[in-house]
Amino acid sequence: MSGIVVLGLGNVLMTDDGAGIAALFELDRRYEVPDEVERLDGGVLGLQLLGRVEDAVRLIVLDAVSTGREPGTIVRLGLGDIRAVFAKKLSMHQVGFNEVLAAAAIRGRQPPEMVVLGVEPAAIEGGLGLSASVAAAVPALVAAAVAQLADWGVEVRERATPLEAGPGAVLLGA
Amino acid sequence: MKIAIDPITRIEGHLRIEVDVTGGAVADVWSSTPTYRGIETILQGRDPRDAWVFTQRICGVCTTVSAIGSVRAIENALGITIPDNARILRNLLEAALYTHDHVVHFYHLHGPDWIDVTQALSADPAATAALQRSLSPWPNNTTAYFTGVRDKLTAFVSSGQLGLFGGGYWGHPEYQLSPEANLLLMAHYLEALDWQREAVKIHAHLGGKNPHPQTSVVGGMATALDPTSPTAVNRSTITALKGIAKTIKDFVDQVYVPDLLLVARSYPAWAGIGSGVGNLLSVGDFPNARGKQLMPAGIVRGKDLSTVEVLDQLKITEDVTRAWYLGTKPLHPSVGVTQPKYTGPTPPYAFLDTTAKYSWGKAPRYGGAVMEVGPLARLMVAYAARVPRARQLVDGALAALGLPVSAMFSTTGRMLARGLETQWVAEQIRPWLNALLANLNAGKLAVADNSKWDPSSWPASASGQGFSEAPRGALGHWVSIKNGTIANYQIVIPSTWNGSPRDAAGNRGAWEQALMGVAVHDPTQPLEIVRIIHSFDPCMACAVHVIDADGGEVVQVTVVP
Numbered sequence: 001m002s003g004i005v006v007l008g009l010g011n012v013l014m015t016d017d018g019a020g021i022a023a024l025f026e027l028d029r030r031y032e033v034p035d036e037v038e039r040l041d042g043g044v045l046g047l048q049l050l051g052r053v054e055d056a057v058r059l060i061v062l063d064a065v066s067t068g069r070e071p072g073t074i075v076r077l078g079l080g081d082i083r084a085v086f087a088k089k090l091s092m093h094q095v096g097f098n099e100v101l102a103a104a105a106i107r108g109r110q111p112p113e114m115v116v117l118g119v120e121p122a123a124i125e126g127g128l129g130l131s132a133s134v135a136a137a138v139p140a141l142v143a144a145a146v147a148q149l150a151d152w153g154v155e156v157r158e159r160a161t162p163l164e165a166g167p168g169a170v171l172l173g174a
Numbered sequence: 175m176k177i178a179i180d181p182i183t184r185i186e187g188h189l190r191i192e193v194d195v196t197g198g199a200v201a202d203v204w205s206s207t208p209t210y211r212g213i214e215t216i217l218q219g220r221d222p223r224d225a226w227v228f229t230q231r232i233c234g235v236c237t238t239v240s241a242i243g244s245v246r247a248i249e250n251a252l253g254i255t256i257p258d259n260a261r262i263l264r265n266l267l268e269a270a271l272y273t274h275d276h277v278v279h280f281y282h283l284h285g286p287d288w289i290d291v292t293q294a295l296s297a298d299p300a301a302t303a304a305l306q307r308s309l310s311p312w313p314n315n316t317t318a319y320f321t322g323v324r325d326k327l328t329a330f331v332s333s334g335q336l337g338l339f340g341g342g343y344w345g346h347p348e349y350q351l352s353p354e355a356n357l358l359l360m361a362h363y364l365e366a367l368d369w370q371r372e373a374v375k376i377h378a379h380l381g382g383k384n385p386h387p388q389t390s391v392v393g394g395m396a397t398a399l400d401p402t403s404p405t406a407v408n409r410s411t412i413t414a415l416k417g418i419a420k421t422i423k424d425f426v427d428q429v430y431v432p433d434l435l436l437v438a439r440s441y442p443a444w445a446g447i448g449s450g451v452g453n454l455l456s457v458g459d460f461p462n463a464r465g466k467q468l469m470p471a472g473i474v475r476g477k478d479l480s481t482v483e484v485l486d487q488l489k490i491t492e493d494v495t496r497a498w499y500l501g502t503k504p505l506h507p508s509v510g511v512t513q514p515k516y517t518g519p520t521p522p523y524a525f526l527d528t529t530a531k532y533s534w535g536k537a538p539r540y541g542g543a544v545m546e547v548g549p550l551a552r553l554m555v556a557y558a559a560r561v562p563r564a565r566q567l568v569d570g571a572l573a574a575l576g577l578p579v580s581a582m583f584s585t586t587g588r589m590l591a592r593g594l595e596t597q598w599v600a601e602q603i604r605p606w607l608n609a610l611l612a613n614l615n616a617g618k619l620a621v622a623d624n625s626k627w628d629p630s631s632w633p634a635s636a637s638g639q640g641f642s643e644a645p646r647g648a649l650g651h652w653v654s655i656k657n658g659t660i661a662n663y664q665i666v667i668p669s670t671w672n673g674s675p676r677d678a679a680g681n682r683g684a685w686e687q688a689l690m691g692v693a694v695h696d697p698t699q700p701l702e703i704v705r706i707i708h709s710f711d712p713c714m715a716c717a718v719h720v721i722d723a724d725g726g727e728v729v730q731v732t733v734v735p
Contacts, residue, residue: 047278048385051371099282103367106330126210 002036003057009042016121016134020062023141025168032157049100054109065118072133077116117144135172195697203689204528205673207535214512217663222248223392238267239644241390246640247651248392257620260394262610265460269599270376273422275645276596281366284708288437289359290349297357305354309432323361343701351440369425394622412611419603426600434593438586448585448706450688451544452477454551459643472555477583479558493537496675507652507664537674538666546684547647547671549591567594588709629658646711672710
């Protein structure tokens with residue numbers, strides 16, 4: 001096990017919140033990723049992801065990230081940029097990824113290397129499929145993940161012909 | 175002064191509580207579900223054998239039970255009796271869900287309402303070790319252990335960059351635990367993170383995965399039992415599961431329940447706060463081989479524990495007077511309709527118009543009466559029905575705390591009920607595994623009755639209902655099948671009961687009633703309200719996940735003077 005994990009996060013039923021999942025699908029569709037790189041659809045799981053995060057040595061998180069920039073902007077966050085906060089919550093469903101990071105950190109088990117590659121959402125509301133500006137940014141998000149894998153010495157080759165559109169197609173409006 | 179507590183800042187989501195605070199106490203309250211789901215509409219016209227796959231997605235926490243409720247409804251409609259192994263497997267999956275879910279709720283969700291991490295940093299590790307030894311035989315009880323935990327917490331808090339616990343109400347005068355109790359509970363908070371990883375493996379063994387186990391099927395279960403197959407559930411699987419069962423039970427007996435009593439003892443006033451409606455409804459669950467439920471169905475009214483009313487599901491209706499649906503009169507779910515018509519304000523808004531319709535949640539009623547569902551309802555219906563184990567558990571805990579049984583109708587009572595039923599269920603896992611093993615050894619390997627799998631064996635029309643007790647309370651599914659497809663489907667989930675808006679008669683829902691009159695020390699930090707709502711363990715709809723780069727507040731508290 002290389003310990004390299006690409007983790008997509010988000011709710012595909014909430015428009016741009018599904019950007020990370022769309023990118024995860026596109027990564028496999030457009031590139032040949034070696035099997036030792038684990039690709040994981042984390043959906044909207046919270047603490048259930050703790051084990052996978054703690055077991056990772058190098059972790060790429062693909063997600064919609066809200067920093068107030070223009071929709072479609074690619075955002076790169078290092079570990080120190082994300083304030084892992086045990087925020088106030090009313091429901092179990094709000095135990096989110098910030099909590100997973102905080103729990104891993106307090107236990108001294110954060111992945112040694114981690115990067116969040118995100119895209120600034122335009123709209124997050126009930127509905128299937130990304131908004132146009134975010135869908136257009138997905139290839140750049142995938143390219144950022146590929147570049148990060150290359151930095152880690154993983155050879156990722158672009159497919160001469162992308163695979164047929166899979167479940168991610170509906171998110172990209174294809 | 176009006177306060178809105180909304181859990182999501184970027185969208186209007188999940189659960190929203192609006193409270194009118196006058197003279198330092200809650201004068202009125204409105205509970206709203208601002209998200210429409212529409213699962214029932216999605217199901218119309220589909221194959222009823224597929225329904226559980228959709229209904230399970232109602233919730234990412236209570237996954238199993240929403241599948242089981244569905245297959246039970248279809249089995250009831252088609253007259254299918256499931257094999258004994260399927261009964262046991264369903265009980266085991268539900269038991270794993272209860273224990274995992276309740277422990278995680280206590281430490282990771284409700285705990286921060288009572289535990290002040292900043293106080294834990296000044297605890298004396300030796301005194302904390304002594305406190306641990308006075309509570310239970312749990313082995314992590316040395317000065318060195320608690321010194322290590324305190325140092326870890328101190329290092330983490332002082333590192334600053336992670337802004338640990340930045341969203342809490344730390345320093346609020348309502349936090350009353352000693353530094354040592356805070357340190358002990360924080361240590362268990364961290365231990366529970368490892369424990370929950372182990373506990374959930376029962377679902378991996380019997381359901382293929384977690385969340386959303388994949389082994390439900392109309393007619394039974396799709397979990398293969400075969401003593402000669404290495405890939406089916408065999409003797410060594412059951413041995414492994416017994417190991418997990420012991421891990422679960424030890425933590426519940428020696429950590430969770432003692433910690434719960436420690437918190438209850440430290441906050442005596444909360445045994446009298448948030449008492450609520452006092453009407454309890456349980457549909458019962460965990461059937462034995464003769465069909466008798468471990469936790470019985472029934473109704474308790476007006477906090478009267480001397481008697482239990484027999485549950486008649488025909489008395490359940492849903493009222494949409496104050497919910498964003500078309501419809502005029504309360505309907506039984508078997509003939510219920512879900513026709514959305516939003517008339518609320520356009521988001522983003524500061525406040526709902528609470529004089530009109532104000533929620534996507536309908537208002538379920540039992541014979542017109544507001545009911546509370548959940549662990550308190552299950553345990554106290556069993557208590558009133560004189561189920562011996564329920565009596566032992568409740569009377570034992572109350573004796574330890576010096577409280578009367580009437581104190582169960584409170585915030586503390588709901589927390590106690592959740593922990594005590596966890597203990598009750600956790601101790602059943604091993605006997606159920608033994609029953610499964612006995613069947614395996616006797617060559618009774620059937621897990622499903624497939625005799626009515628083929629739709630050609632079904633009547634032209636059929637209807638049925640299925641019930642299960644989710645960790646958060648009574649769950650009901652009603653289905654009608656015509657010519658092999660779903661003609662109508664209605665689901666009443668636990669938080670529809672507890673979080674209901676007002677009905678035609680103006681009766682407040684269970685959460686609304688529990689919050690009435692509660693003193694609020696500081697309306698900008700409504701810790702008291704959050705404590706009471708958490709004691710019900712709300713099960714609101716699908717989560718939205720966006721990383722908030724500056725770790726901003728998740729609960730938006732808007733105060734209008």
